Amino acid sequence: TSGIPPRYRECTLGSFKLTGYSAATVLPLQEAKERCTRYVHEFLNADGTFRQTGLLLVGPPGSGKTHLAAAILGALIRKYSVRGRFVDFSSLISQIQSTFDPSSPESKHDILDPVMNAELLVIDELGAQNPTPFVKDTLYLVLNYRYTHRLPTLFTSNFRLELAPNSNLTSVDLLEGRLTPAMFSRLFEMADVVSLDVTSDFRKARGTRTGKLEASRS
Numbered sequence: 001t002s003g004i005p006p007r008y009r010e011c012t013l014g015s016f017k018l019t020g021y022s023a024a025t026v027l028p029l030q031e032a033k034e035r036c037t038r039y040v041h042e043f044l045n046a047d048g049t050f051r052q053t054g055l056l057l058v059g060p061p062g063s064g065k066t067h068l069a070a071a072i073l074g075a076l077i078r079k080y081s082v083r084g085r086f087v088d089f090s091s092l093i094s095q096i097q098s099t100f101d102p103s104s105p106e107s108k109h110d111i112l113d114p115v116m117n118a119e120l121l122v123i124d125e126l127g128a129q130n131p132t133p134f135v136k137d138t139l140y141l142v143l144n145y146r147y148t149h150r151l152p153t154l155f156t157s158n159f160r161l162e163l164a165p166n167s168n169l170t171s172v173d174l175l176e177g178r179l180t181p182a183m184f185s186r187l188f189e190m191a192d193v194v195s196l197d198v199t200s201d202f203r204k205a206r207g208t209r210t211g212k213l214e215a216s217r218s
Helices: 023-041 065-080 089-098 108-117 133-148 181-190 202-210
Strands: 054-058 084-088 120-124 153-157 191-195
Touching: 023 054, 023 065, 023 191, 054 065, 054 181, 065 084, 065 120, 065 153, 084 089, 084 108, 089 108, 089 120, 089 133, 108 133, 120 133, 133 181, 153 191, 181 191
Parallel strands: 054 153, 054 191, 084 120, 120 153
Antiparallel strands: none
């Protein structure tokens, strides 16, 4: 299975709504949507092979990163029967740790092999786990394998690449501090950055207007 969570299985690029928000908010989201749409259209190379690079979707919680990543994966599964895989990084770490139990029916390789070998992989919430040596080793194992085998990966992260002037964020909000220097450098060889540079959380904004939380964005 693709591993796309039930909440995001019906997400499409067409259902990524841009109405009801200020122009300052809509413009970066419109650009992000267009870049993701272009990624789908350009995924198949002229020689029939799949593209080798992915995307790094960066933005605050609720800006729509997971929606877009799941939409891309779903579109490419339908269009090209891509063997795709969606993993939440924190959940992946927990699954691997569970295999340390001698009674576990799964091994570490049972968990990691489908992830490392997927024709297209989505790693959701990159940097969310505390960067312990085990977490860093696991991430390096996955990233290095996919890098050396030229397999495309989509990443989402709430952590920023840089701090904007007058931002109330600090260095602890930077993705660079959650990865090793080697991994951080390799990330930019593997993926083009798509910034969802918005100030509002869509869940909160939608909840304010309708009395309920937005359910489809992350």
